[in-house]
Amino acid sequence: MIDRTIFRRATLAGAAALAMFGLASPAFAQKTKLTVYTALENDQLDPFKKAFEADNPTIEIAWVRDSTGVVAAKLMAEKDNPRADIIWGLAASNVGLMASMGMLEPYTPAGATALNPMFLSGKSPQTWVGMDAYLSLVCFNTAEGKKGNKPVPTSWADLIKPEYKNSIVMPNPASSGTGYLTIAAWLQIMGEEAGWKYMDALHQNIAQYIHSGSAPCVQAAKGERLIGIGLDTRGASEKTKGAPLELVIPKEGLGWELEVTAIVKGTKNLDAAKKLADWAATKKANELYAKTYPIVAYPGVANTPPNYPPNLEKVMVKNDVEWMAKNRDRILAEWTKRYDGKSAPKAK
Amino acid sequence: MSLAVPGLKVGLSRDDLMMRAGVVVLAGVLLVMVGLPLWALLAKGFEDRDGKFIGLANYVSYFSTPALFQSALNSLQVASVTTVIVVPLAFVYAYALTRTVLPMRWLFQGISLIPIFAPSLLPGIALIYLFGTQGFFKALLGDGSIYGIDGIVIAQVFYCFPHATLILTTALATADARLYEAADVLGASRRRVFFTVTLPGAKYGLISAALVVFTLVMTDFGIAKVIGGNFNVLATDVYKKVIGQQDFSMGAVVGMVLLAPAALAFLVDRLVQRKQVALLTARAVPLVPRPKFARDLFFTLFCLLVSAAILAILGMAIWGSLIKYWPYNLGLTLDNYDFAKFDSNGWDSYWNSVRMALGAAVFGTVLMFTGAWLNEKTRGFGMMRGVVQLLAFLPMAVPGLVLGLGYIFFFNAPNNPLNFLYATMGILVLNTVAHFYTVGHLTATTALKQIDPEFEAVSASLKVPIWKTFVRVTAPICLPAILDIAIYLFVNAMTTVSSVIFLYAPDTKLASVAAVNIEEAGTTAAAAALCVVIVLTSAAVKAAHLIADRFLFARLQVWRRR
Numbered sequence: 001m002i003d004r005t006i007f008r009r010a011t012l013a014g015a016a017a018l019a020m021f022g023l024a025s026p027a028f029a030q031k032t033k034l035t036v037y038t039a040l041e042n043d044q045l046d047p048f049k050k051a052f053e054a055d056n057p058t059i060e061i062a063w064v065r066d067s068t069g070v071v072a073a074k075l076m077a078e079k080d081n082p083r084a085d086i087i088w089g090l091a092a093s094n095v096g097l098m099a100s101m102g103m104l105e106p107y108t109p110a111g112a113t114a115l116n117p118m119f120l121s122g123k124s125p126q127t128w129v130g131m132d133a134y135l136s137l138v139c140f141n142t143a144e145g146k147k148g149n150k151p152v153p154t155s156w157a158d159l160i161k162p163e164y165k166n167s168i169v170m171p172n173p174a175s176s177g178t179g180y181l182t183i184a185a186w187l188q189i190m191g192e193e194a195g196w197k198y199m200d201a202l203h204q205n206i207a208q209y210i211h212s213g214s215a216p217c218v219q220a221a222k223g224e225r226l227i228g229i230g231l232d233t234r235g236a237s238e239k240t241k242g243a244p245l246e247l248v249i250p251k252e253g254l255g256w257e258l259e260v261t262a263i264v265k266g267t268k269n270l271d272a273a274k275k276l277a278d279w280a281a282t283k284k285a286n287e288l289y290a291k292t293y294p295i296v297a298y299p300g301v302a303n304t305p306p307n308y309p310p311n312l313e314k315v316m317v318k319n320d321v322e323w324m325a326k327n328r329d330r331i332l333a334e335w336t337k338r339y340d341g342k343s344a345p346k347a348k
Numbered sequence: 349m350s351l352a353v354p355g356l357k358v359g360l361s362r363d364d365l366m367m368r369a370g371v372v373v374l375a376g377v378l379l380v381m382v383g384l385p386l387w388a389l390l391a392k393g394f395e396d397r398d399g400k401f402i403g404l405a406n407y408v409s410y411f412s413t414p415a416l417f418q419s420a421l422n423s424l425q426v427a428s429v430t431t432v433i434v435v436p437l438a439f440v441y442a443y444a445l446t447r448t449v450l451p452m453r454w455l456f457q458g459i460s461l462i463p464i465f466a467p468s469l470l471p472g473i474a475l476i477y478l479f480g481t482q483g484f485f486k487a488l489l490g491d492g493s494i495y496g497i498d499g500i501v502i503a504q505v506f507y508c509f510p511h512a513t514l515i516l517t518t519a520l521a522t523a524d525a526r527l528y529e530a531a532d533v534l535g536a537s538r539r540r541v542f543f544t545v546t547l548p549g550a551k552y553g554l555i556s557a558a559l560v561v562f563t564l565v566m567t568d569f570g571i572a573k574v575i576g577g578n579f580n581v582l583a584t585d586v587y588k589k590v591i592g593q594q595d596f597s598m599g600a601v602v603g604m605v606l607l608a609p610a611a612l613a614f615l616v617d618r619l620v621q622r623k624q625v626a627l628l629t630a631r632a633v634p635l636v637p638r639p640k641f642a643r644d645l646f647f648t649l650f651c652l653l654v655s656a657a658i659l660a661i662l663g664m665a666i667w668g669s670l671i672k673y674w675p676y677n678l679g680l681t682l683d684n685y686d687f688a689k690f691d692s693n694g695w696d697s698y699w700n701s702v703r704m705a706l707g708a709a710v711f712g713t714v715l716m717f718t719g720a721w722l723n724e725k726t727r728g729f730g731m732m733r734g735v736v737q738l739l740a741f742l743p744m745a746v747p748g749l750v751l752g753l754g755y756i757f758f759f760n761a762p763n764n765p766l767n768f769l770y771a772t773m774g775i776l777v778l779n780t781v782a783h784f785y786t787v788g789h790l791t792a793t794t795a796l797k798q799i800d801p802e803f804e805a806v807s808a809s810l811k812v813p814i815w816k817t818f819v820r821v822t823a824p825i826c827l828p829a830i831l832d833i834a835i836y837l838f839v840n841a842m843t844t845v846s847s848v849i850f851l852y853a854p855d856t857k858l859a860s861v862a863a864v865n866i867e868e869a870g871t872t873a874a875a876a877a878l879c880v881v882i883v884l885t886s887a888a889v890k891a892a893h894l895i896a897d898r899f900l901f902a903r904l905q906v907w908r909r910r
Contacts, residue, residue: 035854041869042866042869076594078760080760083760094594172588172592174593175592175593208578212868223676238870241673242673243676340415340580
């Protein structure tokens with residue numbers, strides 16, 4: 001069958017192209033390459049990697065970094081053949097779900113007992129270990145506030161006042177973990193009935209439910225909106241960059257969530273992964289976390305990153321992470337029914 | 349081996365057998381690249397979260413939520429409005445390019461392509477700078493807001509315009525001048541000529557353009573996510589389920605619903621194609637427009653206006669990439685181009701993108717053109733060719749994140765012999781080629797339809813194997829279309845995000861993904877800067893193509909002239 005030559009040639013060309021572009025990354029053996037899945041901020045990756053590798057010269061970190069939702073979806077889609085060795089910096093609620101699906105390798109890091117117990121999974125051995133807490137607060141654009149003569153709010157209750165009509169953005173809880181922890185906090189502080197009533201009223205003032213937890217404070221920072229309810233770290237970093245922003249801590253308290261470390265079951269580099277899990281629970285590592293986050297797992301490593309309101313740990317609401325995970329589907333369904341079905345953007 | 353024994357019923361020639369074997373191989377390749385990965389995800393729609401089969405329960409629960417109908421209606425509304433705006437706009441623009449005498453035609457043609465070169469983040473950022481709360485032209489919107497349906501439609505029009513223009517330019521370029529001469533001689537009015545000759549001649553192009561624009565809008569979530577406000581569409585519903593809640597079962601259900609318009613597009617295309625046959629014969633004479641002052645002036649002004657709108661959006665993004673902190677510190681800086689400051693991969697992700705785009709262009713073009721040729725020139729074998737045609741049409745209707753997740757499920761399965769590809773550059777190339785298969789396949793098919801089948805008949809009677817005709821005659825004649833496909837794949841590979849975001853490995857991160865990450869981190873200016881670098885790269889590649897076309901390949905195309 002000489003006539004098949006053309007096909008053989010085409011297949012060869014295709015294979016050659018794939019080989020050229022696929023296998024062009026040579027592996028420099030010696031070091032153990034540890035694949036770390038993370039949703040940490042981009043600018044944290046380099047310092048974290050350098051600090052860990054300095055203490056563990058035989059291990060090299062290879063990051064796979066994306067937003068929380070993408071990383072969580074990727075981990076869960078890879079469940080049957082995991083590619084990650086360890087998770088370092090992903091929301092506890094996502095990792096907790098993976099623990100319940102048996103996707104994690106339980107391991108209690110060497111220094112775990114020194115950590116604040118609130119930051120531990122509570123299982124023995126631990127399924128995950130917390131690193132830091134992040135909060136959902138209110139970002140208020142003072143420049144736009146002055147222009148519109150709008151006062152700075154001081155409580156969640158203030159946000160339903162008619163003067164803020166259509167000037168608030170918050171994350172859509174159906175697409176953002178920050179959005180969910182925000183409404184879960186309201187339901188927990190106010191109680192379910194009052195909580196939903198509050199959201200009904202707040203809905204009148206919401207200009208948009210955004211599909212991201214960091215975007216609301218960015219939009220407030222850029223004056224696109226007067227008020228953004230969202231991720232604390234982003235508000236602080238925008239302010240550092242020069243945004244006319246005030247970070248408001250509503251007096252009723254703040255919802256929060258943990259970032260955690262967890263070893264993925266089935267990793268081929270279990271020893272190296274354990275080393276990272278140990279290191280991630282040290283005081284030294286916590287000092288690194290504290291550069292961006294005001295509240296970290298290691299007691300006494302207190303630091304207020306630039307432009308953060310002080311003493312945040314005092315305003316964290318009593319948050320039942322279990323309750324949040326168990327009621328998630330029910331709350332999101334109710335929320336979607338009440339607010340998400342309304343599609344038309346409101347006239348300004 | 350000879351099968352055709354004289355006196356018996358006519359058997360299959362060696363060429364026929366070879367072609368059929370080729371079609372089978374092609375169907376297999378497409379099954380691996382498109383069919384099986386898609387099924388790997390869509391099958392989740394029939395399972396609960398723990399992977400147990402539950403039949404249609406997910407569909408029942410989805411169809412009983414009122415939000416679905418709202419999202420579906422919204423999707424249809426945005427897609428229809430965009431189509432109704434884009435297709436006439438692109439038609440007039442394409443008419444100007446092909447049927448009138450424009451000064452600097454090449455420039456207008458080039459500008460019309462700019463939106464394809466840009467990641468969808470770019471119009472999002474530019475529109476917020478132009479029409480957002482702090483935007484320069486906010487007043488133009490009156491009481492309206494850019495966040496919502498207005499914003500989505502403007503951004504989609506920008507994004508879809510080049511696709512429609514490309515298709516319509518091809519459709520209008522292949523007119524038979526003899527029809528116009530006849531109409532002229534018979535004294536038909538210009539109106540009448542337009543409605544009885546021009547429009548019917550471009551009918552197939554118009555329908556294709558409308559279908560492509562409609563499906564593009566239906567499946568795109570990037571624009572709706574950035575600028576959509578509270579306006580829910582089906583594509584953002586998939587996003588909420590898959591990224592927001594990691595609920596693959598419900599994500600698969602919405603993904604399946606989104607396939608409906610594609611199925612429709614496939615059927616319409618089949619019906620129209622059947623009627624399209626032999627509109628253009630080997631004896632057709634190309635139409636060359638003659639100058640006419642008033643007409644040319646009108647169309648030049650029209651093109652200037654459209655080009656200005658496109659350039660305004662690009663210009664705004666360029667300016668946005670050079671400012672320090674929008675909107676409170678408008679000082680200029682080049683710092684935003686130092687990508688290492690915003691993403692640990694720095695410029696590496698850019699070079700990864702270039703490598704990936706080259707790989708996709710080479711591999712994809714060979715596959716798409718050879719595939720289209722096999723499917724067009726094989727005689728009989730209708731069933732198998734129908735399968736290929738369907739698999740080639742599917743990718744257009746699949747939202748990128750559905751395809752990307754499907755690739756994880758399929759290629760990462762422990763028992764898949766191909767799982768060595770996972771987390772390599774190879775899988776990114778494969779995924780990108782699959783994602784953009786439809787348009788490349790359509791372009792190749794259109795080009796092949798223009799060639800007189802006499803060539804094969806003559807070759808066959810001269811006992812030249814059909815593959816020799818393919819290499820020596822068919823491929824060289826189709827060189828312009830082949831290059832178009834390669835460029836199309838290259839520029840799309842540079843900008844694609846939604847599918848590859850699930851598939852890159854630590855050392856294969858792409859610039860388009862990095863731009864999204866940088867934007868999410870709040871450094872909009874740096875994201876704009878990376879988008880600008882991507883646009884300039886694609887524009888440079890396209891410019892090189894145009895120059896090569898003019899000086900090197902013109903010789904091969906002399907036969908087309910009168």
